[in-house]
Amino acid sequence: MDEVQVVVAHSERATLRVGDVFLKVEADRERMDVEVEAMALAPVPTPRILWRKPPVLAIAAVPGRALGRLGEPSTASPAAWAAAGAAVRKLHDAPLPARPGRAGRRIDELTADLDSECELLVANGVLPADLVTRNRQVAEAALRPWTPVFTHGDLQIAHVFVDDDEITGIIDWSEAGRGDALYDLATLTLGHEEHLGDVVAGYGTDVDLDVIRAWWSLRSLLGVRWLIEHGFDPSAPGCEVDVLRSLM
Template sequence: MSEVRVVVAHAERATLRVDDMFLKVDPDQARIDREVEAMTLAPVPTPTILWRKPPVLALSALSGSVLGRIGQPSTASPEAWAAAGAALRRLHDVPAPPWPGRAGRSADELTTDLDRECEWLITNGVLPAALVTRNHDLAESALRPWTPAFTHGDLHIAHVFAEGNQLTGVLDWSEAGGGDPLYDLASLTVAHQDHLHDVLTGYGTPVDLDVIHAWWSLRTLLAVHWLLDHGYNPSTPGGAVDVLKAQL
């Protein structure tokens, strides 16, 4: 009998795993269309598209295991993390798609979002004001001009699969598009900051570490409200609150 496992589920969309297949349920067909096109254009391994029947997109399962999980030490080798960095380098080197992704919001838009979310966190007593204010100050370094690259836009470690020292594929391209390449590097490492060096070894191009640290704060501050609204606990070990505290 087939086993159905929920990979992720929230109000916007859900992904299920059934045997050797991922079923992605998303009522936003424009978003699914962009995801399919991004997977077609991306110069890195992605799941095979098996079929589409709106609102479901069926994808082949990837071999290997995820790089890691939030709150748990990664069992992936440093070479596997470096392979993920090398894949990002290939992705960022090709022309960006003609649409902006999650990592493509302007500095003005991000400033507005950051100020609003920080005010909400403090006003509602979700986090200590000093913690929010300090991370807000750190986050401002990410609000600078950047050249758009082809970005994944949601490079959670559970979206990256490896087998041994080799990358086998990257999932969930729904937020892909033109954006800041350092956002991808920060997203991949935010929950496993000790592997940033491994990722950058594979990436092979010098980057501004202060900006990556800033993205850790910015990305996390913007995520807390969303996590609470979608039934997730930002205070779980290794989660959003721990990331913000570690930034201090």
């Protein structure tokens, strides 16, 4: 009999694996709706939906292995990273979905949240003031007008699967929608700057690298306290705090 593996579990969602089936339990019904709609529209490989009975969504495992993990060296080849960039470009070139996504927050709202979060990080002694101040300055470059595209919204490398340097599946679409293309590229390369060139080569068009680095700072600053509060360690080697230090 297959064992039940807890893939992730926190107050917002839990994901269990039983054999080749993943069971996603969502506290927010709308996130499940977003995921199902996005997978139906995305022009890239996505998991097959087996059944849906809110709050549970059952999907089939995709073949291959994850492109990598945050905090760990990626064993994927440069060609695999380039293939990921090409898949992201294909997504970004697709017709816009109806909903705004995580990568599509309004600039004023995002700026207010970032400033508030930076104050809390310093006031509560979570991070040194100079580290927060410098990364807040770097993050400013991301707070600019952008043309909306179809974004994944949570394109971390653990969500991209490859086999023989081909993309076999992209998972976890609950944050998908209209958004900033460079947010996706930044999320994909967070903590793996050495592969940024491969991703951009596969993406096939010029991108503003300063904005990608700005998103690294912004995403990390906004994520540190949430990660701690939900049982993750952003100060582990290669993770968000190291990303912030690398941008000093």
